[in-house]
Amino acid sequence: MMRARIYLASAAALLLAVYIFVNKGRLAPPVDQAFDGQNALSHVEYQLELGPRLAGSDAHSRAVTYFTSSLEKSAWEVSVQETVFQGQNVRNVIAIRGSGTPWTIVAAHYDSRQVADQDPQAAQRSQPVPGANDGASGAAVLLELGESLPREIQGQIWLVFFDAEDNGGINGWDWILGSRAFVSLLEGKPDAAVILDMIGDKDLNIFYENNSNEAISQELWAEAARAGYGEQFIQRFKHSMLDDHTPFLQAGIPAVDIIDFDYPYWHTTADTLDKVSAASLEAVGITVENWLESRHSK
Numbered sequence: 675m676m677r678a679r680i681y682l683a684s685a686a687a688l689l690l691a692v693y694i695f696v697n698k699g700r701l702a703p704p705v706d707q708a709f710d711g712q713n714a715l716s717h718v719e720y721q722l723e724l725g726p727r728l729a730g731s732d733a734h735s736r737a738v739t740y741f742t743s744s745l746e747k748s749a750w751e752v753s754v755q756e757t758v759f760q761g762q763n764v765r766n767v768i769a770i771r772g773s774g775t776p777w778t779i780v781a782a783h784y785d786s787r788q789v790a791d792q793d794p795q796a797a798q799r800s801q802p803v804p805g806a807n808d809g810a811s812g813a814a815v816l817l818e819l820g821e822s823l824p825r826e827i828q829g830q831i832w833l834v835f836f837d838a839e840d841n842g843g844i845n846g847w848d849w850i851l852g853s854r855a856f857v858s859l860l861e862g863k864p865d866a867a868v869i870l871d872m873i874g875d876k877d878l879n880i881f882y883e884n885n886s887n888e889a890i891s892q893e894l895w896a897e898a899a900r901a902g903y904g905e906q907f908i909q910r911f912k913h914s915m916l917d918d919h920t921p922f923l924q925a926g927i928p929a930v931d932i933i934d935f936d937y938p939y940w941h942t943t944a945d946t947l948d949k950v951s952a953a954s955l956e957a958v959g960i961t962v963e964n965w966l967e968s969r970h971s972k
């Protein structure tokens with residue numbers, strides 16, 4: 675009797691141990707880390723170390739490689755869209771997770787402007803813009819979203835890095851070439867597109883943008899308020915932008931431009947790392963992450 679009890683107890687303990695081992699190995703949920711502003715800031719820093727991300731430059735190519743390899747590590751299906759639009763070479767990076775509906779695109783431009791033509795000092799105006807806020811900040815938030823979004827989702831999410839947004843008016847260049855090329859090649863109709871541009875400013879003030887889809891803007895700003903970012907996402911209209919949301923709107927795709935256009939260093943040589951903060955990147959990242967998870971949770 676005693677021996678049978680000991681035997682049964684040992685068998686039960688062994689089964690429990692096997693159960694815990696199997697569950698740890700097989701059923702541990704994939705890491706779903708929260709969006710981290712410091713990580714996002716390190717992605718801004720990396721892009722600035724590369725130098726200005728100008729078409730044809732080594733820094734530009736290395737940025738493309740960085741986006742591609744980072745997102746592949748987080749199990750996104752990544753491709754580089756190479757095309758020519760209005761005579762310029764365009765390289766967009768597209769990262770896809772999931773399939774079907776809903777279909778949401780979150781995008782940012784990663785190129786930086788060739789000349790700092792808004793610089794207060796005339797001598798600086800032929801220099802390139804470092805593009806910490808105008809270029810690197812949006813791409814950095816996309817990269818951190820790539821790491822923090824859940825791997826199992828309903829429908830599909832695309833993270834898109836647009837090239838050739840920021841060289842309008844220079845040597846025959848027009849604005850927003852990357853997003854125009856992308857929309858012209860797009861098959862099917864996404865349910866929503868959200869653009870992130872100049873969202874790293876330490877003094878973050880994001881107003882409703884006049885041309886953006888109003889219903890989706892309200893969803894996003896409400897999500898920000900819920901997460902405690904009501905001061906950064908101000909529920910009032912301010913600027914009218916020509917930005918990467920424009921081609922989507924022209925194609926009948928609901929789109930929103932999340933942009934802080936009250937940035938004194940815009941298109942100057944002072945658009946540098948010290949103007950950007952982890953807290954601002956996190957405010958935008960968490961807002962977009964929560965909004966995406968509410969649309970795409972299984």
Ligand SMILES: [Zn+2]
Nearest residue numbers: 787808840941
């Ligand atoms: Zn710009």
